[in-house]
Amino acid sequence: MSKRLLFMNTGTGWGGVEKWHYKTASALQKREYDIFILGIKDEMFYNKCKDAGLKVDSIDHIGDVTFVNPFRLYWLVRYLKKNMIDAIFLCQSSHFKYGSLAAKLAGVETIVYRRALAKPIKNKFYNRWLLKYCVTDFMSISKVTRDKNLKNIPTDYLSKEKLKLIYKGVKKDKFIDPEITSDLREEFNIKDDELIIGNVGRLCRQKAQQYLIEALPQVLKEFEKFKVLLVGSGKKGEVFKDRVKELGLEDKVIFTGFREDIPSILKQLDFMVHTAIYEGGAPWVILEAMMAGVPIVTTEATTISEFVIDGENGYLAENKNSTDIAEKILKMIKHPEREKLGQQGAEIAKKKFSFQKMIDEIEEKILNN
Template identity: 30%
Template sequence: MKILHIDTGKGWRGGQQQVFNLHLELTRAGVDSHLITQRGGELLRRSEGAGLPVYGLPLLGEWDLYSALKIAGRLKRGGFTHLHLHSSHAQGIGVLAAMLSGFRNVIATRRVDFEPKSGVLNRIKYGGRIKRFVAISEAIKAILLAFGVPEEKISLVNSGVDPDRIKPGSGNPFRGELGISEGALLIGNISALTDHKGQRYFIEAIPQILLKAPEARFVIVGSGELEEALKAQAAGLGLNDALTFTGFRSDVDEIMDALDIFVMSSHMEGLGTIVMDALAASKPVVATQAGGIPEIIGEDRGAGLLVPPKDPAAIADAVLELIEDEGLAVSLAAAGRKRVVDKFSAKAMMEGNLALYRELDYG
């Protein structure tokens, strides 16, 4: 068995973390796993740093003929048994490479919870060249079914995280950087600053939280097209002293450790692996009932507090409940970590994909 993975993301978001986790765990399990990703990208850098087999290509857009030809050559000569595509653009390039090389054993993982657009090109991407689709949540599976993908071509494999990656105490320097005193509450969100992540609803909730918890501090970690708009919103609400925007940070594990409460404010979400990271780090979580997030949390108050999407008042009420009821916060944090260890580990995610590779045999 020899697997070729393709991911086109240049930055570092949840999808790239999942590809890295899968590549690493497969290699640890003795599987011959190889990765093609974008030149100069963070996934390339981290994979090289971990000593994993990785190659850089331009991967420009979803129908990059040059990259497709290069990949087709590897498929013809490299002895690969499976081609696993991990992003929408990778799906376009990978399908084209498979058509050029005659390769048939193609798998595509879908992580985003909006329906693919109709059109000829997407019908090619989601057509017969893909042997199996991997949905990372039941919510994603439902979207693929609605688009017309036959159920027998869909396998459910949840994303997973390393439950021991975030080290207790590693966040102390970040708290010092922000001037957070010992015992003060730090409440935060770590996500790309895009519309579907819903940070504007978190920001709108902050004044309501401050009315009852005036010493609380807040942080939003990430970059994206809405950064300036969100900063303007915060300034308009007079939050300059209470809320910090960090921009992109490479030390998100340490920042997660620094938090006392994690808030996930998305109104669309394929699954939400950053929520898994927060639970694994034993953080009390307030999260929206969006996409696959409830599949992580389980029933409300099982491993976190669930609130409706786009509802700042509900976010504020849930955060205040955790602040005011320390026993609830502690019990949810413990239940959340147990849930990730039992159900959403990176090793479990690797084993789910490996079972699929074996089911599809060697092409």
Template identity: 25%
Template sequence: MGKILKILYVNYSLNTGGIETLILELSRRIDKSRFSPAVCVFESGGRLQAEFVKLGVPVYVLQKGRGTDCCLPLRLAKLIKKEKFDLVHTHNQAAWLYGAIAAMLSGTRIVHTNHTTADYHNYHARRGHLIERILSLFTQKITTVAKSVAEYMINMEGISARKIEVIYNGVKTELYEQDFGGAKQKEELNLDDNHFIIGNVARLVANKDHRTLISAFKIISGRMPEARLVIAGDGPLKNELQFQIEELGLRDAVKLLGNRRDIPELLKIFNLFALSSLREGFPVVLLEAMAAGKPVVSSDVDGNAELVINDETGLIVPSGNPQALAEAIERLAGDRQKAEIMGINGRKRVKTLFSFEKMINGYERIYIGFTSAF
């Protein structure tokens, strides 16, 4: 048996989210006869930290100071040397910045995964592009979760295409195929079979554009009094969105649930899933909704359009357009047979192309490519 490769995953936190779930599943499913995973984060108290502990995966917390923490790369490099990690795998820009410097200081190879794109039309994004272009020079391999993200890094940031490989996110498809029934969730939320339930699962942040979704629902509710909007997720915009709901007179029809641990069960009670994001890499939640057999209505941005086949597994609409979003949802609500067929097609697409097995195999292949250096 060859050397077991010690991999340190570096991310900002272990709060519930797509990146954190990816790292958790990599740590859970990776071939332990070849790889030994550990995690380093810059913020303590993440909700998923206990899950890593259950797996026996070491979690290191290097608390980041306010603003730019110039000492953090030194502390991270010290950790890498002390624990003798062979490879650092970072996720998104903050982790990449500190992780790349630490990897250079410790003489360790680095892989970076980029999960999203940025808005090019502002100063901070342009500065971010320059930073990422510089970081790419000291990074041995870059993976992205969607072709659109890879194209963005190549065309907008000037990063070499030879360094970049697309590895799509995956989901545990069998989990979402179970018949949960959903009676408990419907009773909790005061819903019944007469309601048409539009679902969304996303952090309450500006990029997810819940304001457009709620505005679209206002249009829908005027024509479909049986419609209900259920949003699972928490974030800094919760109070602002609650105010919008009250202002539009939707208190009884829109439910903000906060963070949930029963997403597979919750997805089962939705009649369709709506995602109104302004920017996405390759959203795991869309994969989950499709794996659950739900038709989806999604904004036409980045990875969404790679995942959803318009008029086959769901409908694609322009971002930031409440009227278009409302019309698409009403179209599926008015043709339940078409919506059901879309859900079936979506499930087949996820099982064929976006399984955990394909994703894990992709990352393992990347890691194995580094073993000759050790």
């Protein structure tokens, strides 16, 4: 009988954790694992998993203290036993506490805590106890994330054998040679001699596109033939548009809104600029741009330097520093072999950050270990 795997997620949006659970569960089902999903009924994650043919059951929201609720704990223990779950994947802190305790009580063989947030786990007695006695595999998506997570946890509570470094993976065929669904130059009236610079991400505090906007006047002093596409939507959209107007950049910055055709867009960029002030782990857009062969200018936000190597597949700028961002943009513009930086990024991505490699390593390091 194939192993029975449970992915539990009560997110109400469609962020990185939801995407990872959905893509990973779908891929493992294709490898003939028996997949179970617990999610909040009629939320996007729940519906997408259901539409993909995964076994989906509903669960109520999981909070920080759900793990001490005996009725909720009893319900999950019964669910795990009834469905004879062999392995459970948990990502959020609240799910780790609730899910790992219930899984231990239910006798689940493999209990995986995949942590993508680059912040220390609180050194609470219950966290230490759960890591030592319940979790069988602590899965990290980058070295920086792992080191930050365990900064405050004594080493005797999480043995080295439990530590599994498995990078996020991007599907090669989706980004290396995608279908071009819209000609950006034609769609946005961009001239043939103008560079297309892109920023892809939610328009929000974290992604901090204001630092890119505020870098552009300095860039314009030395180079004028470019357009910047801000690809995405979000709460800061109107604020960023107002800032563009204040700086007189309406002719240079194009707000595309939310787009589904990211692979097509990436393939048409001359380079990408990423100005986030922090990142939880390995940003999808950085890995996707690398796989697409796009050179990258990015701030040194938390984990980024583990993926973008300065001078090899892009340039690193100081965090929250528009002047330094402008200097790195100009350096990229003037680079005589800019395409070579993108090609080198693609080679790194194919070797280390492919989706198939990620699934292979989950099987090798965790499910078949």
